[in-house]
Amino acid sequence: MLLQPTLVKDKTLLKIENVSISYGKVKVVKCLSIEVRHGEIVAVIGSNGAGKSTLLRTISGFKSPGNGEIWFDNERIDSDLPQNIVRRGIAHILEG
Numbered sequence: 001m002l003l004q005p006t007l008v009k010d011k012t013l014l015k016i017e018n019v020s021i022s023y024g025k026v027k028v029v030k031c032l033s034i035e036v037r038h039g040e041i042v043a044v045i046g047s048n049g050a051g052k053s054t055l056l057r058t059i060s061g062f063k064s065p066g067n068g069e070i071w072f073d074n075e076r077i078d079s080d081l082p083q084n085i086v087r088r089g090i091a092h093i094l095e096g
Helices: 052-059 082-088
Strands: 012-023 026-037 067-072
Touching (some): 026 052
C-alpha cells in the first residue's frame, strides 16, 4: 500500500505576524502580517525600495526582523539560520 501525503488547504503554511525590518534607523517593512495557506500562490509586488527583497531575505533567514514573528509549517523560523530554513523547503533565489 502506498500512502500519499494529503495537503490541508485550510492549514497555514507561512505566517508572518507584525514583522518590521530596518536598515539602521530606516524602517523598510512596518508591521507586516501575512498568512499563506497550503496550495496558495502569492506574489509580492511593489516599487523599487518598497521592501520586497528585504522581506524575502528575512523569510530566508539572511536578515533578522526587528519585530514580529515568522512561522513555517507551525514552527517559528525568524531566528533560524538560512541553512536550516533551506532544509525546511524555503529557498531564496536571486534574480538576474
